[in-house]
Amino acid sequence: MDKAIGIINANYDTPDLKELINGRTAASVPFGGRYRMIDFALSNMVNADITSVGIITPYKYRSLLDHVGAGSEWNLDRKNGGLFVLPGSVFGISSPGSRFLLRDFRRNMVFLSRAQAQYVVITTANVIANMDYKALIEEHEKSGADVTMATITATEADQDLMGVELEGGKVKATFRGVKPGDEAFIDCFVVTYSLLLKILEWYSAIDYLDFFEVLAGDYDKMDVRTSKVTGYVHSVYTADNYFKRNMDLLDPCVVDELFRDERPVLTKITDTAPTRYAETASVKNSLIPAGCMVDGTVENSVLFRGVKIKKGAIVRNSVIMQSCTIGENAVIENVIIDRSNVIAPGTVMKGASDAVLIMAKNELGR
């Protein structure tokens, strides 16, 4: 029997990601030059030797499945265990901000009952962190808790998380409206396998509720604890956060922490040539993956694969996604340009630093 299996729930509503979720799931939003959101959760799972991982998919799953495939990049194309793509429920989100709908788990009882384990690690796909799930499982096991919630000390950026109130080291209540300094749940928890099955059975009549909504009435009977995670841990459920978290990567210390050698963040590999910088290129404080061609100016920006910055173009404080072309002498400032867009020469697009513009992806572009 496996020590732990994993479930990545990608079925939740994220209206605040705005145009970034046009035609794609929150889990498959591109991030950090060459990754997608779900790469962190998926890599954290396999880096903790979890070899059975279920992904509960929302209905716009095309880009997500395109990305994870059979799971081979994460060594999940296995005979024993592997990657399981699980259907999510189409409607019935209990309340705004709900991320662990009971119905999503109940629909996938077959996966749960076949993949027997001592513990289940459950997370959303929108946590940007290189987390040590092994340590989390170990803490859960040692404390004997029923549920262990990973938490952080909230900052300004974490207001869309759920706050946790403790009493004597155990969770007594949860609340919305997190303020900086509060202990906040980072949408990742460990639950003892047998208990999860029981919970799904007990609450089968009200499975339109969130896992933590049904738990709310039982904090006195159940042993729910928290495990504080430090370091770079942020969730991304809003476009504003999305932009800021990309900009965080312009600090090499953040990159070192997120993309460490001993727990690598894996992603779908596409073969591209190295990035070519022309004689006219001028690039400062920017994150650029392979496969780009830079002839113009790029400052304080994150580019994705296959981006072309033509001669005389200026890109500042922006996120330019895969396969975009910024035409000659165009000026782009404080903008997120989603994939496959071609910006005509001379175009000027300027957002404000506290209100970036978003240009939706060109659905049928290459």
Add this chain to the structure above:
Amino acid sequence: MAKKKECIAMLLAGGQGSRLGALTKSVAKPAVSFGGKYRIIDFSLSNCANSHIDTVGVLTQYRPLRLNAYLGNGHAWDMAGRDGGVFILPPYATESGAEWYKGTADAIFQNLDFIDLYDPGYVLILSGDHIYRMDYQDMLRNHKENNADVSVSVMQVPWEEASRFGILTADGEGRILKFSEKPKNPDSNLASMGIYIFSKEVLKKALIEDSVDPESEHDFGNNIIPKLLGEQKRLFTYEFKGFWKDVGTFGSYHQTNMELLDENPEFNIFDQDKPILSNVNTRPPQYLGPNAKVHTSIVADGSRIFGTVEHSVMSPDTFVGDGAVVTDSVILPGARIEAGAVVTRAILGENAVIVKNAVFGSADGNVPIAVLGNEKVYGEGGAN
């Protein structure tokens, strides 16, 4: 029993590449880094992948471990299917003892059983240390049209250089009349590229006979081709037009890398139509710092550049510190140029280090390219 194939490839990757000494101390030449993110063997393997040849035997001998790890099961070149794959073929022991590969022909001879597993009609013999893009299917079509026993890929070289090559003399139909190794007075300027297609039965018979010939050096160019010519077999040239380089010396290795930086490079690694595939670890994107200056260069993932890079090839995970200047150089994976150091017209081996403020290499075109071997440290306190 494996599935019968029309054509499989046998890729010779056992050579030491001794003229690239400092870069091949711990790795075979085919595994040497090239062009920023590639290894030399990627070009032949990608040609196979792009030519729909999905079964490749790789003959290894000299320091194969890094090469083996790099090749894996061939997945990176889309070859790990149920019916094909990349198979590493080192020398092995039999009931009569164990022997090293005594030459290119002997390496294939010792693996005739591997070829028989797939029972191909044709066997493509390749070398793992050339930089080029070629459609092997076109060569195979040519082979069949000529009803040939052997086809040899050739390219025109300047007449004055012909005496440095293995030269083939052919008639108007392309049928080979003569092979001369480094002829003093060449009567043709068609040089062999070391790429052959054999009809399998011809190959098998020739290799078996060659194996018991005490006079033979068991080499394709020097022994097998002349032997088959002597037997009046049908040998034809296949003329290749395009970019092809044997990066056998530091000079040609450096120059060929530099040519990738041309505005319209003759060899275009950016051509996504026939992509060059490689087996790379997932590395974070490259980061260019607040004072970085990078011009006319190619840079691979995982690199961090705080200084200046002019007209250079930067492989994955390289580091250029504040105020450091790298010019006209090829920097291999993991190499570090610390703050204030100056590197000019140089090749830095994998994980090599140029310490703070050290000066390495010279802009003088008459001075040979400066080379720092893999894992070496140059500068104050360094081993060199």
